[in-house]
Amino acid sequence: MRLYLTALKPTDSVTHGFLPAARALGCQVTILTDRPEQHPDAVACDVRDPRAVIDAIAHLGRPDAIFSNSDHIQAETALAAAYFGLPGKDWRACVATKNKALTRRELALAGIEQVHSVRLAPGDPVPERVPYPVVVKPREGVASEDVMLVERDLARAVELIRRRRPGEALVVEEYLEGPLRTLETLGDADGTRVLGGFRTTLGAPPYFVEERLDWAPDGPFEHVLRALGALGAGFGACHTEFVETKDGPRIIEVNYRVIGDHCDFLLAELLGVPLFEWILRVHLGERVPTIPEISGYGSAVSLVADRAGTILAAPDSVELDVEGVRLWHRPLRSVGDVVELTHTNRDYLGVVRAVGPDRARVDGAVESFLAARPWIVG
Numbered sequence: 001m002r003l004y005l006t007a008l009k010p011t012d013s014v015t016h017g018f019l020p021a022a023r024a025l026g027c028q029v030t031i032l033t034d035r036p037e038q039h040p041d042a043v044a045c046d047v048r049d050p051r052a053v054i055d056a057i058a059h060l061g062r063p064d065a066i067f068s069n070s071d072h073i074q075a076e077t078a079l080a081a082a083y084f085g086l087p088g089k090d091w092r093a094c095v096a097t098k099n100k101a102l103t104r105r106e107l108a109l110a111g112i113e114q115v116h117s118v119r120l121a122p123g124d125p126v127p128e129r130v131p132y133p134v135v136v137k138p139r140e141g142v143a144s145e146d147v148m149l150v151e152r153d154l155a156r157a158v159e160l161i162r163r164r165r166p167g168e169a170l171v172v173e174e175y176l177e178g179p180l181r182t183l184e185t186l187g188d189a190d191g192t193r194v195l196g197g198f199r200t201t202l203g204a205p206p207y208f209v210e211e212r213l214d215w216a217p218d219g220p221f222e223h224v225l226r227a228l229g230a231l232g233a234g235f236g237a238c239h240t241e242f243v244e245t246k247d248g249p250r251i252i253e254v255n256y257r258v259i260g261d262h263c264d265f266l267l268a269e270l271l272g273v274p275l276f277e278w279i280l281r282v283h284l285g286e287r288v289p290t291i292p293e294i295s296g297y298g299s300a301v302s303l304v305a306d307r308a309g310t311i312l313a314a315p316d317s318v319e320l321d322v323e324g325v326r327l328w329h330r331p332l333r334s335v336g337d338v339v340e341l342t343h344t345n346r347d348y349l350g351v352v353r354a355v356g357p358d359r360a361r362v363d364g365a366v367e368s369f370l371a372a373r374p375w376i377v378g
Contacts, residue, residue, distance in 0.1 A: 001025070001026060001027045001028065001064040001065070001284060002027065002028045002030070002061060002062065002063050002064050002065075003022050003027040003028065003029050003030070003063070003064065003065045003066075003067060003280065003283075003284075004029075004030050004032055004057055004060075004063050004065070004066045004067070004080075005018065005019075005022070005029060005030070005031050005032070005067055005068065006031075006032045006033070006045075006047045006053060006066070006067070006068040006070065006073050006076070006077045006080075007031055007032070007033045007035075007039060007042075007047070007068065007069075007070060008033065008034065008035065008047065008070050008072060008073065009035060009038060010038050010039060011069070011260075012262065012265075012330070013069050013258065013260060013264055014069055016265075017264060017265065017275075017276040018067075018069060018276050018279075018280065020276070021274065021276035021277040021279075021280055022280055024274070024277055025277055025280060025281070025284075027064075027065075027280070030043060030060060031043065032045040032047055032053060032056055032057075033045065033047060034046055034047055034048070043056060043060065047068075047073050047076060047077075048072070048073060048076060049076065050075075050076040050077075050079040050080055050083075053066075053076055053077065053079075053080040054079075054080050054083050054084075057080060057084065062084075063084055063086060064086070064284060065081075065086060065087070065280065065283040065284045065285075066080050066081040066084065066086055066088065066283070067280060067283045068257075069237075069257045069258060070257070071098065071142050071255060071256075071257060072098075072140075072142075074089060074094035074097075074098065074256050074257065075091045075094035075095045075098065077089075077094075078090065078091040078094050079091045081283075086283070086285075087188075087189065087235070087282065087283055087284070087285050088235065088236075088283065089233075089235045089236055089256060090232045090233075090235070092232060093231055093232035093233045093234075093256065094256055096231050096232070096233075097231055097233050097253075097254040097255070097256045098140055098256070099139055099140055100117075100137065100139050100140070100141075100171045100253060101117065101119035101139050101169070101171050103231065103251065103253065103254060104117040104171075104173065106230060106231055107227055107230060107231070107251060110230035112223070112226055112227050112230050113223075113227070113250055113251065115173055115174060115176065115250055115251075116130075116131055116173060116174040117171060117172070117173035117174070118130070118171070118172045118173070119139065119169060119170075119171055120158065120169060120170040120171070120172060121169050122162070122166070122167050122168065122169065126154055126155045126158050126172075127154070127172070130154055130172060131174050132150070132151055132152060132154075133149055133150060133151045133175040134149075134150050134154060134172050134173060134174055134175055135147065135148065135149055135150070135172070135173055135174075135175050135208075136148050136150055136154065136157050136158060136161060136170055136171070136172045137170065137171055138161070138165060138168055138169075138170055138171075139168070139169040139170060139171050140168075140169075142255075143344050143345040143346060144207065144208045144209055144210065144343075144344045144345050145342070145344045145345075145346070146161045146164060146165060146344075147207070147208045147344075148161070148206050148207065149175060149205045149206040149207075149208070150206065151206075154172065158170060158172075176243040176245050176250045176252065177243070177245060177246075178243045178244045178245040178246065179199060179243065179244045180199070180200040180202060180241065180242075180243055180252070181197055181198070181199055181200065181216065181241070181242055181243070181244060181249075182197045182198045182200060182213070182239060182240065182241050182242075182259065183197045183221050183224045183225075183239075183240045183242065184196055184197055184198075184237075184238075184239055184240075184258075184259055184267060185225075185228065185234075185237070185238045185240070186236070186237050186238075186278060186279065186282065186288050187234040187235045187236060187238070187282070187288070188235065188282045188286070188287045188288045189235075189285075189287070190287060190288075191234065192225065192228065192229075192234040192238075193288050193291055194221060194225075194291070195267060195271065195275075195291060196215065196216075196217035196267065196270065196271070196294065197216050197217060197221070198213040198214060198215060198216055198259075198263065198300075199213065199214045199216040200212070200213050200241070201213075201214070203304060203343075207343040207344070209302075209304060209343060209344060209345060209347065210261065210302060210345060211301070211302055211304055212299060212300065212301045212302065213261075213263050213266075213299065213300045214297075214298075214299045214359070215266075215270060215294075215296075215297050215298045215299065217294055220249065223242075223248060223249040224240055224242050224249060224251065227240075227251050227254075228240065228254065231254060233254055233256055235282070236256075236257075236279065236282055236283065237257055237258035237279045238254065238255070238256050238257070239254075239255040239257065239258060239259040239260070240253075240254045240255070241253050241254075241255070258275070258276075258279060261300065261302060261345065261348070261351060262300055262330055262351040262353055263300045263353075264276075265328075265353065266298050266299075266300045266353040266355070269298065269326070269353070269355045270294055270296060270298045270355060271291070271292060271294065272292060273289070273292065295357075296355055296356060296357055296358075297355070297356060297357065297358050297359050297362050298353065298354065298355040298356075298362065299353065299354055299359075299362050299363070299366060300351060300352070300353040301351070301352045301353070301354075301366055301370075302345070302348045302350075302351050303348065303349045303350045303351065303352065303370075303375055304347050304348060304349070305339045305341060305347045305348075305349055305375075305377055306377075307339075307341070307377055308339055308340050308341050308377075309338070309339055309377045309378050310336065310337070310338050310339070310377065310378060311333055311334065311335050311336060311337045311338075311339060311349070311375065311376070311377055312335065312376045312377065312378045313335065313374070313375065313376040314331055314333065314334065314335050314349065314350070314375050314376075315329055315331065315350070315369075315373035315374075315375070316329075316331065317329060317330055317331055318373075320365075320369070322365050322368070323361065323365070324356055324357055324361060325354055325355070325356035325357075325361050325362055325364075325365035326354065326355050326356070327352065327353070327354040327365050327366065327369055328352070328353050328354070329350060329351070329352050329369065329373070330350060330351045330352075330353075331349070331350040332348050332349060332350050332351065333348075333349050333350070339377055349375045349377075350375065352366055352369060352370065354366050
């Protein structure tokens with residue numbers, strides 16, 4: 001079987017998740033990327049242009065699957081899969097989920113939910129009257145970059161973001177107050193399956209840095225599944241963020257790929273299944289197996305720099321088994337690195353994930369690890 005994987009920069013999800021999974025399935029993998037120097041044995045291709053992806057694949061040989069885990073090139077990859085008649089996501093759904101203004105529009109047109117939202121194209125005037133507090137963010141942003149809670153002076157916040165992102169469209173929408181949740185799904189030609197979900201702990205406002213995710217497999221997920229249905233986002237892996245407001249669940253954003261920041265590995269451990277293989281099998285035309293029932297608990301704790309400076313000490317990559325809790329630490333930076341605070345997920349130093357029989361033991365294992373092996377920035 002020949003699998004084409006489109007990619008931008010290297011990620012742990014691809015390097016340590018999807019590539020080993022593809023090898024386990026016996027696939028011959030060809031990586032198409034605009035950064036071939038960063039990937040082993042990759043083929044140079046303008047992966048942001050579906051015509052270039054189609055041309056490259058036609059030249060290299062008939063595919064059995066075309067897949068991407070990148071936020072930025074889902075639509076292009078879906079179009080290439082459709083051209084060759086392969087299982088894949090609907091490119092329209094990929095566009096509608098990536099573009100946060102389109103997401104709001106489609107959900108409103110379908111009668112799923114009404115969230116006050118204004119799209120600001122480059123040069124558009126900032127609205128004078130908005131329902132403060134509001135959130136301003138890039139229309140197609142990722143990793144909490146330039147996402148801000150604004151309680152007054154929206155014009156100033158928009159000006160700051162436009163300086164960093166000239167030529168990019170923004171979205172201004174009402175602030176949705178309540179617990180932040182996720183829904184993780186995996187779909188095939190027969191429909192969408194719920195894998196579970198997490199509760200998300202955020203850092204201090206006005207920023208939205210995700211500091212911790214805790215396993216929360218129980219719903220209610222009905223509203224979110226209806227929203228995904230309205231967007232057409234059912235095939236393959238999907239990571240959806242929503243808020244449990246006083247008026248019911250409301251969508252924050254739909255990321256049409258598997259959950260990131262090492263929670264994909266956490267999800268695989270919790271389910272006890274080869275999750276990355278399952279996702280690839282769907283793109284190879286197979287069905288999603290029966291989802292197992294989960295009795296354990298898991299958390300992913302992102303270690304966020306709280307100051308700028310130089311990393312003076314850091315724990316190594318480790319895997320431990322302590323009193324029934326399996327714990328992994330993955331460093332994302334190195335001793336000697338200079339940290340410049342961005343108030344985004346780019347400020348992560350490392351990630352600790354842990355799986356155990358209950359929250360108390362998982363929390364205890366994580367706290368003990370962090371106390372014994374601290375990151376030091378000075």
